[in-house]
Amino acid sequence: MNGLGVVCVVGAGQIGTSIGMALKGSATAMADELLLWDVDQGRRARGLVRGGADRSLLDPEEVLAADVIVLAIPVSEVVGWLRTWGGQVSPDTLVVDTGSAKQAVVAAMRSHLGPGVHGIGGHPLCGNEGRGPEAGDPAMLKGAVFVLTPLADDPPTLERALALVGALGSQPVVLDAGRHDEILAVSSHLPHLVAAALVELVPEGGAERELWRRLLGPGFRSATRLAASDPEMVASFLAANSGPLRHALGEFEHGLREFEAEVTSPSSLASRLERAANRRADLVGDC
Amino acid sequence: MNGLGVVCVVGAGQIGTSIGMALKGSATAMADELLLWDVDQGRRARGLVRGGADRSLLDPEEVLAADVIVLAIPVSEVVGWLRTWGGQVSPDTLVVDTGSAKQAVVAAMRSHLGPGVHGIGGHPLCGNEGRGPEAGDPAMLKGAVFVLTPLADDPPTLERALALVGALGSQPVVLDAGRHDEILAVSSHLPHLVAAALVELVPEGGAERELWRRLLGPGFRSATRLAASDPEMVASFLAANSGPLRHALGEFEHGLREFEAEVTSPSSLASRLERAANRRADLVGDC
Numbered sequence: 001m002n003g004l005g006v007v008c009v010v011g012a013g014q015i016g017t018s019i020g021m022a023l024k025g026s027a028t029a030m031a032d033e034l035l036l037w038d039v040d041q042g043r044r045a046r047g048l049v050r051g052g053a054d055r056s057l058l059d060p061e062e063v064l065a066a067d068v069i070v071l072a073i074p075v076s077e078v079v080g081w082l083r084t085w086g087g088q089v090s091p092d093t094l095v096v097d098t099g100s101a102k103q104a105v106v107a108a109m110r111s112h113l114g115p116g117v118h119g120i121g122g123h124p125l126c127g128n129e130g131r132g133p134e135a136g137d138p139a140m141l142k143g144a145v146f147v148l149t150p151l152a153d154d155p156p157t158l159e160r161a162l163a164l165v166g167a168l169g170s171q172p173v174v175l176d177a178g179r180h181d182e183i184l185a186v187s188s189h190l191p192h193l194v195a196a197a198l199v200e201l202v203p204e205g206g207a208e209r210e211l212w213r214r215l216l217g218p219g220f221r222s223a224t225r226l227a228a229s230d231p232e233m234v235a236s237f238l239a240a241n242s243g244p245l246r247h248a249l250g251e252f253e254h255g256l257r258e259f260e261a262e263v264t265s266p267s268s269l270a271s272r273l274e275r276a277a278n279r280r281a282d283l284v285g286d287c
Numbered sequence: 288m289n290g291l292g293v294v295c296v297v298g299a300g301q302i303g304t305s306i307g308m309a310l311k312g313s314a315t316a317m318a319d320e321l322l323l324w325d326v327d328q329g330r331r332a333r334g335l336v337r338g339g340a341d342r343s344l345l346d347p348e349e350v351l352a353a354d355v356i357v358l359a360i361p362v363s364e365v366v367g368w369l370r371t372w373g374g375q376v377s378p379d380t381l382v383v384d385t386g387s388a389k390q391a392v393v394a395a396m397r398s399h400l401g402p403g404v405h406g407i408g409g410h411p412l413c414g415n416e417g418r419g420p421e422a423g424d425p426a427m428l429k430g431a432v433f434v435l436t437p438l439a440d441d442p443p444t445l446e447r448a449l450a451l452v453g454a455l456g457s458q459p460v461v462l463d464a465g466r467h468d469e470i471l472a473v474s475s476h477l478p479h480l481v482a483a484a485l486v487e488l489v490p491e492g493g494a495e496r497e498l499w500r501r502l503l504g505p506g507f508r509s510a511t512r513l514a515a516s517d518p519e520m521v522a523s524f525l526a527a528n529s530g531p532l533r534h535a536l537g538e539f540e541h542g543l544r545e546f547e548a549e550v551t552s553p554s555s556l557a558s559r560l561e562r563a564a565n566r567r568a569d570l571v572g573d574c
Contacts, residue, residue, distance in 0.1 A: 076553060125504040129573075145501050173501055180502075186488045187503050191510035193550075194481055196563035197542040201473045201535060202570060213570055214432050214460055215467075216474050217412040221571050222512045223478035227563045228573070235557035242550045248488060249547055253540060255484040260536055263480075263529045266363060270522035276483035276514045283489060283500055284508050286416075286515070 003030035004164060005067030008057070010081065012038040012047025013230075015098050015127055016072030017136025020052030022168045025138055030167040037063050047133040064088055068164060070122075071097035074236035079108040086112030094160045096122040100184060100233075101240035102149040102177035110151055118157035121149035121177055123184075124170055129228035138169075146170035149177035185244035190252060192234050193245070195227035290317035291381075291451060292354030295344070297368065299325040299334025300517070302385050302414050303359030304423025307339030309455045312425055317454040324350050334420040347372070355381045355451060357409075361523035362386035366395040373399025381447045383409040387471060387520075388527035389436040389464035397438055405444035408436035408464055410471075411457055416515035425456075433457035436464035472531035477539060479521050480532070482514035 007023060009016045016038075023031045036053035037060060038044035048056045063069060064085065071078045078097045086109070089095060095117060097105050102121040109119035126144040128135070146165045150158055158174065165172045198220075202212055238245060262269045294310060296303045303325075310318045323340030324347060325331035335343045350356060351372065358365045365384045373396070376382060382404060384392050389408040396406035413431040415422070433452045437445055445461065452459045485507075489499055525532060549556045 125502065128505065145504070147502070171501075173498070175498075183499065183502050186485075187499070187507045190488070191485060191506055192560075193543065193546050194485065195510060196560055197539055197546060198473075198478060198481065199563045199567045199570075200542050201477070201538055202566065204566060211460070211462075212470065212474070214458075215412065215434070215470050216571050217432075218415065219478055219513050220474045222509045223482060224567055224571075225509045226506050227560070227567050229560075229564070231557045231560035231564055232553075234560055235553040238550055238556060239553040245550060246547060249543065251488055252484055253543065255487050256480065256536065256540065259480050259484060260533060263525055263532060266519075266522040266526040269525060270518045273479075273483055273514070273516075273518035273521055276486040277516070277518055279489065279491060280486045280511055280514050283486075283496075284503050284511075 004167065005031070006033045006035065006065065007031040007068040007070065008035040008037060008063050008066035009053065009070045009072055010037050010063055011072035012036055012040075012043045012052060012133045013072060013233075014130050014132065014135040015124060016070070017047050017050050017052040017133040018126075018138055018141055019070055019072060019098070019168060020047070021050070021136055022138035022141050024051060024053075026167050030163070035062070035066060043133060047136075050133040050136055052133060052136060060085070064090065066093065068094045068096070068160070070164075071095070074233045075099035075101045075104060075240040076236045078105050079240075082108040082112040087114055089113055089117045091116030092118065094118045094120070094157065094164070096120050096161055096164065098122055098124055099240070100188060100237035102147070102180045104240040106149055106151055106177040118154070118160060119151055120157050120161045121151075122161065123147040123149070123180065124168070129225065131230045142169040144170050145173050147173045147175050147180055149175055149180055181241050182244045185241055185248040189238055189241055189245045190248045192226045192229065193238065193249070194252075195224045199224050199227045291454065292318070293320045293322065293352065294318040294355040294357065295322040295324060295350050295353035296340065296357045296359055297324050297350055298359035299323055299327075299330045299339060299420045300359060300520075301417050301419065301422040302411060303357070304334050304337050304339040304420040305413075305425055305428055306357055306359060306385070306455060307334070308337070308423055309425035309428050311338060311340075313454050317450070318355075322349070322353060330420060334423075337420040337423055339420060339423060351375055351377065353380065355383070355447075357451075358382070358384035361520045362388045362391060362527040363523045365392050366527075369395040369399040374401055376400055376404045378403030379405065381405045381407070381444065381451070383407050383448055383451065385409055385411055386527070387475060387524035389434070389467045391527040393436055393438055393464040405441070405447060406438055407444050407448045408438075409448065410434040410436070410467065411455070416512065418517045429456040431457050432460050434460050434462050434467055436462055436467055468528050469531045472528055472535040476525055476528055476532045477535045479513045479516065480525065480536070481539075482511045486511050486514045
């Protein structure tokens with residue numbers, strides 16, 4: 001076994017394809033063989049063409065022969081896969097996913113993976129509004145943070161997951177699944193909801209459609225970019241993280257009401273906006 | 288008089304400087320002379336260096352000698368300028384502003400400009416989170432929509448304003464001030480508030496600051512980009528457009544509550560997110 005052994009990516013979407021391409025392109029050739037499974041036959045074929053695997057599988061059971069199984073499918077499908085196949089995964093297999101909500105995945109791994117299987121939650125913080133294998137790009141994993149959420153204090157599993165993350169060129173952050181979900185509710189899940197809710201305020205069709213189109217500038221475009229994401233993927237992680245998301249939403253609505261109360265006092269509003277601008281610059285820089 | 292005559296830009300911020308640079312760089316040399324005034328002496332000097340004018344003025348009264356006065360200052364300062372100087376503007380002078388809220392400006396023009404003065408509201412839909420003359424760039428006006436909100440049915444004023452917009456390389460859209468403000472409340476003003484409220488959800492400082500920094504990805508960055516804008520400018524147009532902004536905020540909160548109710552039904556949530564994604568693509572394209 002050459003580092004990772006035989007790796008099987010389940011899901012030929014943007015992230016699964018990017019992971020396959022990154023492993024194939026890795027100078028250290030960490031994977032002995034790279035397999036691809038996707039329940040959608042067309043997407044599976046397109047993923048293979050895109051270069052995300054050595055060969056695609058004909059049967060979902062063949063996934064179980066891999067040394068490393070990467071579940072790059074929406075969170076609800078990760079949970080479904082674990083329910084269906086988890087009991088048949090061989091001991092010593094590393095099972096990791098890429099979903100944006102981790103408590104549900106970690107709980108399903110605990111319930112469904114047999115003893116000796118090395119399960120760990122994973123979440124690469126990359127990807128954009130592109131969809132499908134054609135949107136895959138190994139460069140998006142390079143230098144990206146890849147969160148790992150262990151099921152328990154389990155150094156051998158973590159070590160193998162770190163080798164996978166390293167082979168992708170990503171930066172590991174090891175974190176409790178619950179803490180991950182609380183932070184992601186604020187940093188990603190709520191912003192997805194907010195972007196969609198902003199888009200919905202624009203009247204649909206009608207005589208003024210052309211006028212609105214002309215008046216929607218770059219600010220609206222960036223504020224709503226997340227609303228262009230794959231709806232099934234987003235719905236899946238929002239639903240899987242509904243508790244922390246509702247908490248974040250409550251705090252957000254509270255903040256909006258405070259802003260609303262201040263909206264006719266430009267000087268206190270300006271101070272508050274300046275604090276937000278400075279905090280943002282401190283967090284994400286000037287861009 | 289060569290087209291526009293003597294043009295004076297009031298305000299050496301990003302937009303005022305961009306307008307000056309665009310007029311100076313215009314192949315048709317529409318302005319006989321280009322003057323610059325800014326109440327901040329340092330910014331005035333930097334605007335001149337940046338190339339936004341032929342000369343800067345030493346006294347605010349000298350602005351009144353221009354044939355065209357472009358008020359490129361925050362909305363509250365536009366209203367203040369009109370209150371102070373409006374009665375002394377010579378007949379036939381074109382007075383236009385660049386603020387993001389137009390009802391307040393149009394009302395102040397009606398109240399303070401003397402008879403025969405050609406006042407009209409203006410709003411170029413460009414600019415970004417850059418600030419000051421150094422962030423000025425005439426390219427941002429090229430092809431940008433420049434809304435004009437007339438005070439009355441007044442073809443001579445409109446014709447001169449259209450000549451100015453044409454000299455900047457921008458695309459004019461003539462619109463009622465109230466309608467402009469209703470649309471901008473949704474397309475720009477609410478998104479500014481929302482971006483700041485999202486930033487405020489990130490805990491300030493503390494032991495976890497580094498963790499948050501690592502977990503804030505490109506989605507959070509684009510969703511909050513508007514929060515990096517000039518706070519005084521933003522506070523000024525939010526306050527000037529508080530009525531339509533509050534209305535938009537009410538509708539937005541209603542939409543959020545509907546989303547919240549659906550958050551545990553992934554399939555209806557996915558349908559709703561898909562409609563939003565399609566509507567956004569129809570409005571602003573794929574980017």
